[in-house]
Amino acid sequence: MKPDLGLYDYLPWSERPQIRWPNNAKVAFWVAPNIEYYEIEPPANPLRTSWGRPIPDVLGYAERDHGNRVGHWRMMEVMDKYGVRGSISLSVALLDHHPEIVEACKQRNWEFFSHGIYNTRYSYAATEAQERKILQDSIDSVKKHTGQMIAGYLAPALTHTERTMDIAADMGLKYTCDLFIDDQPFPVNVKKGRFISIPYSLEMNDIIVYNTHNIAPRRYADMLKANFDRLREDGARTGTVMCIPLHAYAVAQGHRLQAFDDALKYITGHDDVWVTTGREIADYYLANYYDEYVEAIKRFKKKHPPKA
């Protein structure tokens, strides 16, 4: 184990190039629904338990299945209402299990990226070849079912190895959602390729809000609005990114749907927001700011070399 993986360089906001989003928008806003499959009886990973209760964990399994049977449609309708395209964090096996959901996403011209094969198969303890297998399966399966080449990666259940970023970059992906260290995209140090982090958000993630922090739905709507307001304020100086990562099994429960609707209505009601997707943010940043950022990092390192 290492104290730090050296995945990025320190660069305070004052030293960064100014980001201007298309149409001078202050905030690039994207919504990332996790469309997932959890296995009732996954094989054991030595480093992580799948379910809190003994198998079958009926409550945990059924809670998640509600998203697939009921929730996605409700969530999609709310997003349709406000013209928001989803960037889907996909359990790739769902292409096989529930093609009807995938079809509904394709009809909406939503975008797919990989969230592993199942959310119950973890990367912990995977060899490089094994982790490459997860990504290759993701690239091939999404291509076959949707025609899209995935651009992003959110590791399954946020389980990583020291090599995750190198592998994703080497296999042609453009961005990771796994680093929660910034409100702007930034270059990720990988062995090969140009690879960036774009802000996903654990703070705004419905599961963290509802199941970890146990926040009530109407307060979640307040949090989303407050988060947006501040990023929009900061965005007057340099463009920021706001992401809402979602799980239909949480956000689209009947008692929580209205809160999501309120927040989307508020955010998309502003005309200085770029309502966009993960891939579009990544492409725009890579084309316009990646090189400038790399230069700024070099300058900053020269000016403020680490003492150790």
Add this chain to the structure above:
Amino acid sequence: MRNPIEDKGIPVKDGLPDSYFEYPKRKYGMDHDRYDWSLLVRRKPVTWPNDARVALWINVALEYFPLDMPGKPFKAPGGTVTTYPDLRHYTLREYGNRVGVFRVMEVFDKLGIRKVTAAINSSVAERNPFLIEEANRLGWEVMGHGVDMGKLHYGGQSVDEERALVKQSLESLRKLSGQKVRGWLSPAKSESYNTPDLIAEAGIEYFCDWVNDDMPFPFKTKSGPIIAMPHQHWLSDSTIMLHYKQSGQDFIDQINDQFEVLYNEAGTQGGRILAITIHPWMSGQPHRIKFLEEALAPIMKHKGVWQATGAEILDAWKKQQ
């Protein structure tokens, strides 16, 4: 209960068996054969009596949390916490059967809620037969809810042990209530793979541990299909106010927000079910009882609501399949 994401303290060593990257159940439908994959929006719409849009199903859980509950394989939510004898949590829960439930009954009476289902641990019925008499007097439906909150059904339990629990709880409830007892809720919604088979074998027609749908659906067992009834677990008083530690107003808001979504959906997709579980040890406290009344009053005044028991909803739904 374990938190699955916690570090197990095992050194990270590379190399998983190749089988970890094989997916034998990666195919259309579910990864088990208990029920079919089905999208709610694609199902045939159902109608309720008098063209109601939402069936309101109130479920009162009458539970016994014994002082010596073993916590095997985990403690049911609401269970004892401190060193034995944990009189503090024991009596807080028993408060529900002794005092709280009568306040809950008064609220129902005031709002005109007559069709109630009570999920009763058989120990409660045996210890407090008066409660069963009251339930019968009020015309409540009695539903199986295991023996007590310390005797969980769980994966890894022997089938004989579990069969005996099912038998003990249902025989006792049937004898004491004189009712057929058609429905089942497992203590803590915990099941083994055998639970659906064992309760079906014992004559249960519907159960509500599977919270994966907002409408009933058929569930396969060795004794033929039983029906999984919806149960909005995240709307129960104890989930919201004890486990999430949210306020009474949050409880009121969430129940009514759920109602509104279901009511609107029913306008285009057919009848829906609002299924709420009330724990008298929670809502029956003097400072909380008003929340129950304020949560349910707007729904009871609303047009298009059919207030019914689980068995009545089951029968109405079954006739249309």
